[in-house]
Amino acid sequence: MKLKQVTRISLFAAMIAVSVYLIPPISVPLINVSFTLQTLFIILIGFILSPLEAFLSVFIYVLIGALGFPVFSGYRGGLSALFGPTGGFIMMFPVISLLISIFKSKEKKHFYNLMIGFLVGIVLLYLVANLWLSYSLSINYFVSLSGLLVFIPFDILKLLLAYFIYLRLPKEIFN
DSSP states (O other): OOHHHHHHHHHHHHHHHHHTTTSOOEEETTTTEEEOSHHHHHHHHHHHSOHHHHHHHHHHHHHHHHTTOSOBTTTBOSHHHHSSTTHHHHHHHHHHHHHHHHHSOTTOOHHHHHHHHHIIIIIIHHHHHHHHHHHHHTOOHHHHHHHHGGGHHHHHHHHHHHHHHHHHSOGGGGO
């Protein structure tokens, strides 16, 4: 692995970690999930980096949090955060970045890329992560999923912002 790749992986892992400090956590009471900027960076990483770099970048972030550093929503860290209600989201983040990176269009087909970002970064993330959320809270899958609906408009805005940033970045970053 080249130094430039290692630098990109490290930089983006750090960006996700810092993202939880950019806005105070705003929690939805019933499901104990907070609004954060993490998904913006998870999606952005998928658009910018190669599949391996995207996966490693987000995996390192998850590993740092699992080791106890307060990089997860609500300034939490440790294994308890991974096994708490939002653990399904955290564990899915590396997979989401990887899949976006794999399926994004290299020709920057805007509608296609936005649909990939939406289907993978929002729909798939919510459907799979909600399995753990509903299990950990001992509530019906559809009840917890309905509690997540409030996040979808914000996540669509984060997707659009991530894609706009991706389009505006200098091409040298991708090589």
